[in-house]
Amino acid sequence: MAKDMDHMDMYWVMENKAHGYARIHRGRCPSCMDGGGPRPGHGGMWRGPFTDYEDALMKANAPGKHPDELNCSRCSPQREGE
Secondary structure (H helix, E strand, C coil), X not given: CCCCHHHCCCEEEEEECCCCEEEEEECCXXXXXXXXXXXXXXXXXXXXXXXXXXXXXXXXXXXXXXXXXXXXXXXXXXXXXX
């Protein structure tokens, strides 16, 4: 069964070039707020939305990004159905 677009998870990537990391969030995460959440420090920028977790993961794994700790610990975007 297809998800209703209004209830579909959207994914966002917070890129912080100054600190060399990216973090994936669900749009509904309090840290993200559909890309309107706080921007940490210098160089922080929201990328997205992505309708698919795998697309967000590809963006977060772009060259120059640290592969560890890509997923937000608050919203666990890597987990299906949450």
